[in-house]
Amino acid sequence: MHPRNDTATGRGPSVLAAGDWTARRTRHLDRVARIVEPYQERKAAGTPHPVHDFLFTYYSFRPNQLRRWHPGFGTALAGPGSGDYLRYTGYRSVTVDGDSVVTVDPAVLEHRRSTVEFVAGLLAATEARTPRLNCFGLHEWAMVYRGGAEAIRHQRVPLRLGFDGTDAVVESMPLRCTHYDAFRFFTPAAAPRNETALDRDSQIRREQPGCLHAGMDVYKWAYKLAPLVDSDLVMDCFEHALAARELDMQASPYDLSGYGYDPVRIETPSGRAEYVRRQQQLAERATPLRTGLLERCRQLLS
Structure with missing residues (x-):
């Protein structure tokens, strides 16, 4: 399914079908795991890496934050599982073409x-x-x-x-x-x-x-x-x-x-x-x- 908008003029979020966004999320998780998992293993073993660990110790984005896939502002998630994103700060449910979808709340943009x-x-x-x-x-x-x-x-x-x-x-x-x-x-x-x-x-x-x-x-x-x-x-x-x-x-x-x-x-x-x-x-x-x-x-x- 192609992304769709909630009005004929193109205003409103583009909508990703469940099959599209879950596939993108899976690819993201695999990509992150190749880097994060060795870091977490080293951390548990007390064997720091002077090169790679910098990406987790100097920068403030934690591994669990990196794992969480976000579609970005202006893109909504449809179908099963999309409601899970309502547990995360900054997401809200909206209606597009009569369907309930989940997207980043515009209030996040205004706040930041x-x-x-x-x-x-x-x-x-x-x-x-x-x-x-x-x-x-x-x-x-x-x-x-x-x-x-x-x-x-x-x-x-x-x-x-x-x-x-x-x-x-x-x-x-x-x-x-x-x-x-x-x-x-x-x-x-x-x-x-x-x-x-x-x-x-x-x-x-x-x-x-x-x-x-x-x-x-x-x-x-x-x-x-x-x-x-x-x-x-x-x-x-x-x-x-x-x-x-x-x-x-x-x-x-x-x-x-x-x-x-x-x-x-x-x-x-x-x-x-x-x-x-x-x-x-x-x-x-x-x-x-x-x-x-x-x-x-x-x-x-x-």
Whole structure:
């Protein structure tokens, strides 16, 4: 069955038949399980993963929230099982063509309009800028620089070059971080070395699409708008964030060989070239995700 609207003019929610939306939900659950289940097994065993666990510890979207499939604002669910969504905050029952269906309540949009506006503004500003690809992933090094053992963020993982070697790398190259949520974790000794002092108020002015973390954070902005944004897009953004996180940590000062990762040795010319090449690929992958989320925001605000 094709989606239908409740009026001839096309106003009102598009309706998904039970067979359509339950199939999409099943695909989503399978997709999430491939990533969430290993994380939960590691957590139960007390064996954290320094790369993948970041997606669940730094970001606030919990596994059970990620599992819950949402059709997005403007799409209604029909047929058996749709009533289950009334148990979730933000859903209501409406009548379309004489049938009772379930959809996201417009009150959710009104309540969160300011968040949608902020996200749209940030994404549009980021998208409009030319990517910068000359940071070489030094933010992770700057989080350790002259900080000693207390600055180590992954206690079970050694530094590839030791403390002195790590400090020497930071001192050999300029810090050009443009992402506040990375900069705020710089050690006190590293922060003044950055070419620009970043703060939360300047985030929209500084964010740029070449930044690995700006691409990862498209996931954050997508899940913060759930259930207004559909879960398929949220998962696309999640999978991109995971790929970006892998490069993030391969280029870090940590030795991840025990986890199957070869280092990207940004302390060498060939390592920096590799980082830039992969950073460019990730920036290109993030572009349609950012554009897609921006378009959804604009639709919500229209």
